[in-house]
Amino acid sequence: MAVKNFVVGLFDDEAVLFPAVKKVRTAGYKLHDVYTPFPVHGLDHAMGLRETSLHTAGFIYGITGTTTALTFMSWVFNVDWPLNIGGKPHFPLPAFIPITFELTVLFAAVGMVMTFCYLCQLMPGVKKHIFHPRQTDDKFVMVIELTEKSNAEEIKRFLNEAGAHDVNEQRAEAGWWYGRYDKNDEDVYASPANA
Amino acid sequence: MSLKYESTLREPLVDGVKDYHQVTEDIISPIEGKPGKLWYVGFVISLALLGFGAFSVFWQIYFGVGVWNLNKTIGWGWDITNFVWWVGIGHAGTLISAILLLFRQGWRTGVNRAAEAMTIFAVMCAGQFPIIHMGRVWMAFFILPYPNTRGPVWVNFNSPLLWDVFAISTYFTVSLLFWYSGLIPDFATIRDRAKTKLRKLLYGVAAFGWTGSTKHWQRHEALSLVLAGLSTPLVLSVHTIVSFDFATSVIPGWHTTIFPPYFVAGAIFSGFAMVQTLLIITRKILHLEEYITLGHMEAMNKVIVLTGSVVGCAYLTELFMAWYGANPYEFATFFKYRAAGPLGWSYWIMMTCNVITPQVFWFRKMRRSVAVTFVMSIIVNIGMWFERFVIICTSLYRDYLPSSWSYYRPSWPEVGFYMGTFGLFFTCYFLFAKYFPVIAVAEIKAILKTSGENFKEKMEVYEGETAEQFAKAVHHEHAH
Numbered sequence: 001m002a003v004k005n006f007v008v009g010l011f012d013d014e015a016v017l018f019p020a021v022k023k024v025r026t027a028g029y030k031l032h033d034v035y036t037p038f039p040v041h042g043l044d045h046a047m048g049l050r051e052t053s054l055h056t057a058g059f060i061y062g063i064t065g066t067t068t069a070l071t072f073m074s075w076v077f078n079v080d081w082p083l084n085i086g087g088k089p090h091f092p093l094p095a096f097i098p099i100t101f102e103l104t105v106l107f108a109a110v111g112m113v114m115t116f117c118y119l120c121q122l123m124p125g126v127k128k129h130i131f132h133p134r135q136t137d138d139k140f141v142m143v144i145e146l147t148e149k150s151n152a153e154e155i156k157r158f159l160n161e162a163g164a165h166d167v168n169e170q171r172a173e174a175g176w177w178y179g180r181y182d183k184n185d186e187d188v189y190a191s192p193a194n195a
Numbered sequence: 196m197s198l199k200y201e202s203t204l205r206e207p208l209v210d211g212v213k214d215y216h217q218v219t220e221d222i223i224s225p226i227e228g229k230p231g232k233l234w235y236v237g238f239v240i241s242l243a244l245l246g247f248g249a250f251s252v253f254w255q256i257y258f259g260v261g262v263w264n265l266n267k268t269i270g271w272g273w274d275i276t277n278f279v280w281w282v283g284i285g286h287a288g289t290l291i292s293a294i295l296l297l298f299r300q301g302w303r304t305g306v307n308r309a310a311e312a313m314t315i316f317a318v319m320c321a322g323q324f325p326i327i328h329m330g331r332v333w334m335a336f337f338i339l340p341y342p343n344t345r346g347p348v349w350v351n352f353n354s355p356l357l358w359d360v361f362a363i364s365t366y367f368t369v370s371l372l373f374w375y376s377g378l379i380p381d382f383a384t385i386r387d388r389a390k391t392k393l394r395k396l397l398y399g400v401a402a403f404g405w406t407g408s409t410k411h412w413q414r415h416e417a418l419s420l421v422l423a424g425l426s427t428p429l430v431l432s433v434h435t436i437v438s439f440d441f442a443t444s445v446i447p448g449w450h451t452t453i454f455p456p457y458f459v460a461g462a463i464f465s466g467f468a469m470v471q472t473l474l475i476i477t478r479k480i481l482h483l484e485e486y487i488t489l490g491h492m493e494a495m496n497k498v499i500v501l502t503g504s505v506v507g508c509a510y511l512t513e514l515f516m517a518w519y520g521a522n523p524y525e526f527a528t529f530f531k532y533r534a535a536g537p538l539g540w541s542y543w544i545m546m547t548c549n550v551i552t553p554q555v556f557w558f559r560k561m562r563r564s565v566a567v568t569f570v571m572s573i574i575v576n577i578g579m580w581f582e583r584f585v586i587i588c589t590s591l592y593r594d595y596l597p598s599s600w601s602y603y604r605p606s607w608p609e610v611g612f613y614m615g616t617f618g619l620f621f622t623c624y625f626l627f628a629k630y631f632p633v634i635a636v637a638e639i640k641a642i643l644k645t646s647g648e649n650f651k652e653k654m655e656v657y658e659g660e661t662a663e664q665f666a667k668a669v670h671h672e673h674a675h
Contacts, residue, residue: 126404181399
């Protein structure tokens, strides 16, 4: 990805955060992200994020499982090795239902979790910049990206007025990299040479 | 003022004066400290049991399945009893995490993490039994439909025993994914406040690089909801399929259509009892009484008395049908060899523990008593173990041919194997209680402002207002 400059502000209360998000959007600043310790309902709408399509993906994985199970079992019983099991039919649909159902659920669940991890870049060994160590504890961390046009001081003042505290400027990698959290390798990405 | 409002008539889900940081401190700090003496004692006992279990299994594999006291008449004994018992226990975890999520039951947040962990460990224990009971366990992979060099000869997709393979493995996988996806944000919390390098490294790996981005939370919520939606029919299907192992046969006492709902209710019944046993100990040792409150225990006791009564109705229905159905074999099974006969004592233990004693939970005082709940949770689990024993053994020991009638008591490797799964279960649970957040930290924070005691007290002033007045006040505040 890329190393960028950010202005970071901390909020203590989600009731202050919501109006601040609104103000940032009306002021036209480039809102990089808001990091929260728990899912804050409605924040995605306030930030103008689109709905996730993860459900649709899950549905597609699910019907893939259904088709796989049904096709495979009927292929085995009718084409590959038609075996007479106590004179029972070769396409016993009711008897196929349990496995078909289980495979539907299995495909949907595994597929969705993998898609989730892919979309959010989650994997063992993946490292991302943490703007404030309390963002997974009790602080709501608003991060505004600095562009050529924006004035850092102005944004800092703006965030302070909106109710943020500990407003600071950070230069950081915006994406992910392979790294260990016990090693401080973030300065490698944030050094001016890499810019 | 919070945007959300919950009536003060509802009991708080988190007691005491809490803010977000305090929640983190309360739940995460036991992970960062050294475990107490009790933890070491319990862990060593569990490891010893696990060792004994491993030895018993080794004995059985080395000398063959004949070291068990199974015989030609009684082909399923303690092994399958324990299998069904452990799978049943697992069901409460999924019920709490999935079905109660869909029903928007706020109290699930205090107990879901530990209950899901219990599910996973219980299914791990359950899976051992059918595999070891195959006898030649090195051939266990024959149960999977894989392209082999013998034809390929495929498995029989019509067999309920094969449905079990699919059901249990899917159940384990989906429960594990559900549990772990919920753990990721909490691991990130531990990682970001870690002081030691090792903890930063290990929880850094376990947290998968989670940051708490709003977009990621949005997807996480969607994922949890769909996984809950998938797990709900899944959990019902798993014990339904386990009951098919019996119901699709022609053995009197097994061949009934009542089995699927009866098994599912029994599973939830025993599972909640096990959750109570574990959580009463956990909340005491980790000082989490403010998160797992008497209200939580009362809610679970209500589920216990409900499902216990459903199970009771099923027992009575079975007896009625055995008489009304006019099938002499079924009548004999129930009235001569279950409720009476050499193994009749097990039937009455089952009846007492599952149907009679849980009725104490009709009284509020009993539901909110820790001591009563703890004792009851153990009684229920004994009762549910005997239910499976009764179903399996009392149907088998008197079969159609009187010359093969038999009696059954387990041999030491059978008992040892069962003890060993207790060892496995508690070893895993002790490790979980030490190294994992036993309560879903992020989920507690999400309900704190509506259901925390100190936040609810602040809302008392609005209790007399109408919904319109409250909406107006909130709107007014946020207009500024």
